[in-house]
Amino acid sequence: MALPPPALTLTGLTKRFGSKTAVDDISLDIRDGEFFTIVGPSGSGKSSLVRLLAGLDTPTTGRLHLRGTDITEVPANRRPTAMVFQSLALFDHRSVGQNIEFAMKMKGVPQAERRARALDLLRLVRLPEDYYPRPVTQCSGGERQRVALARALGSDPEILFFDEPLSAIDYRLRKTLEVELKELHQRTGKTFIYITHSLEEAMVMSDRIAIMRTGRFEQIGTPDEIYRRPNSRFVASFMGxxxxxxxxxxxxxxxxxxxxxxxxxxxxxxxxxxxxxxxxxxxxxxxxxxxxxxxxxxxxxxxxxxxxxxxxxxxxxxxxxxxxxxxxxxxxxxxxxxxxxxxxx
Structure with a gap:
């Protein structure tokens, strides 16, 4: 029996900005339902890579396939994916419910259905239903994180991308949200692709980790493999x-x-x-x-x-x-x- 295609397949993916190569000939299969984390120091190319994967930028060379279908040239708004940004990019002039419903409204989902789905998502991200009419500006940092998650899930994406969404919050809240993100991944069964410079985040949440350096993957493996059996001094030193x-x-x-x-x-x-x-x-x-x-x-x-x-x-x-x-x-x-x-x- 043939195995289903990976959620996402990268083939020779390269991105150049003038003479600088930000992403250098990366090929990889990301499994369906996997929590895959890309870790690397500043300037390693991880943010450039996630922009390619999410359709926010196009590669110089290489191809990108979603479950076997070539989506290299498909823009982000036509892909069955969503992204949680570091800045969260919430609409501060709208309520919690309006933020969550935004993608559904753009797709023409009826109001009653949008509201029911938004309330379901509030429960999923552990916010009370009475937050639905609350102005998003009255939410705490952790609550805004949850609203951004619910909004990303509102379009029912096949793949959810995260670009360092926890980097701007305090340590105690970050540790709580790490656990909640892992639990959310398990409950939804969706493919999560996460970008971070934090070793702790990667170790807590990931099924597999890719260590990125100068546009390439230095090593890919489970958290235990990366930590206990690094393949270079760079990986060993980066992992603590x-x-x-x-x-x-x-x-x-x-x-x-x-x-x-x-x-x-x-x-x-x-x-x-x-x-x-x-x-x-x-x-x-x-x-x-x-x-x-x-x-x-x-x-x-x-x-x-x-x-x-x-x-x-x-x-x-x-x-x-x-x-x-x-x-x-x-x-x-x-x-x-x-x-x-x-x-x-």
């Missing part, structure tokens, strides 16, 4: 704090040059070790003495900044007896070789 140890073979056998320790089974030029994989005590794996230079309390975890010779390292341990070390102490730290990710560049 990390220890990167160079491997030397000048002594005939591989060893950690920074720590002057043997490196068992070293298939790469660099060993990537997350802070939580480095812990006090000498186990069966490699271990070394290190001076504690800083101690940071992170709630349920404690972070130690270490110095072993000329090498700076970071370790994180759960709060408890193992976190009793203090600044100025020297202690043994060790790690399990199984926790190492190997990269060559």
């Amino acid at each position: 704090e990390v220890n990167i140890l160079e491997i030397s073979r000048t002594k005939g056998t591989p060893h950690f040059a920074d720590l002057d320790l043997p490196a068992p089974q070293a298939p790469g030029a660099f060993a990537v070790l997350r802070p939580e994989a480095l812990s006090p005590g000498a186990g069966e794996g490699p271990s070394f003495d290190a001076l504690v230079t800083q101690k940071l309390m992170l709630g349920s975890r404690t972070q130690f900044h270490l110095r072993a010779g000329n090498t700076a390292l970071i370790a994180e341990v759960a709060a408890g007896p193992r976190s009793a070390l203090e600044v100025g102490q020297t202690a043994r730290f060790g790690f399990d070789p199984a926790d190492i990710a190997w990269v060559d560049s």
